[in-house]
Amino acid sequence: GTFNTLVAAVQAAGLEDTLRSAGPFTVLAPTDDAFARLGQKEIDRLLANPHELAEILKYHVIQGKATSDVVLSQGSFETVQGHPVFVVQRKDGVLINDANLIATDVMAANGVIHVIDKVLYPKPVRLIHDIVDEAIEIELDTLVAAVQAAGLEHVLRSEGPFTVFAPTDEAFAELGTETLKRLLANPDELADILLYHVVSGETTSKELGYLDSVGMVNGDRVHVDFEHGYQLVNDARIIKADTLVANGIIHIIDKVLIPR
DSSP states (O other), X not given: OOOHHHHHHHHHTTOHHHHHSSOOEEEEEEOHHHHHTTOHHHHHHHXXXXXXXHHHHHTTEEESOOXXXXXXXXXXXXXXXXXXXXXXXXTTEEEETTEEEEEEEEEEXXXXXXXXXXXXXXXXXXXXXXXXXXXXXXXXXXXXXXXXXXXXXXXXXXXXXXXXXEEOHHHXXXXXXXXXXXXXXXXXXXXXXXXXXXXXXXXXXXXXXXXXXXXXXXXXXXEEEEETTEEEETTEEXXXXXXXXXXXXXEEEXXXXXXX
C-alpha cells in the first residue's frame, strides 16, 4: 500500500520535524486505503483540525524501536500521544486495537514501521460520542426514538461498554407502521427487543467471527454466521461493522432482531 495520505496528514499536523528528529520511533502506519475508509468528510474534518489530527497521529507513534518480535511479546504499548495501543494475537493474525497488522519491520533511518489497515483513534479524541450520540449523528432516527421511548437512553449513555447491533431506519420500516406504533406504545416489550440488540462488553466483528452465538442483555442468544461475504446475526446482515464509540462498539444491521 502507499502512504500519501499519512505523509500529507503528518505535514498538515505539523509533525514532520518531530518524526524527522533522532528518534528512534516505531510508527504504526495506516495505508492510503485505511485513510480512505474514514470517508472524505472525516479526512477533510481532520485536515481542518490540526490539533486533533496531531493527537491521532501521535497515537500511531511509539517511542523507541519496537520490532515485530517486541510488539508480539507485549500486550500493549504507551504511545507518544499518551494512551496505549493494544496488541491482540489471533489464530489468523495480529490486531493493533481493531486494525490488522499487514506488514512488519519496514526499517527506517530513525526507527521501524509496521503497516496497519485502519486509522487508530485514541479513545477520548473521536470518542466523546457515546452510543446514543453516534446513533443520532449517523441518523439512525428510528433506533434513537425507540431507545428513548423504551427508557433506555440513560443505559446506552452509561459507561458500559456495550456492543450494539443497530438496525437502520429501513430495517425498522420493514416491521410495518402498525407494529412500530404498537411497540412505541409498549415500552416493556420494546425494551426487551432493543436489549436483544445489545451485548455486554466490546465484541468486534473479528471476535464475532470466532463465535456461533452471542448472549444478549435481554437474556436470549443470537446466532452468528457468515455467508456471501456478510456476517449474519440471526438473519440480519452486518452492513457496517466496528464503529468505535466512547462506551462500546456499534455494528449496523439491515433487519430488526426479534427475540424468539
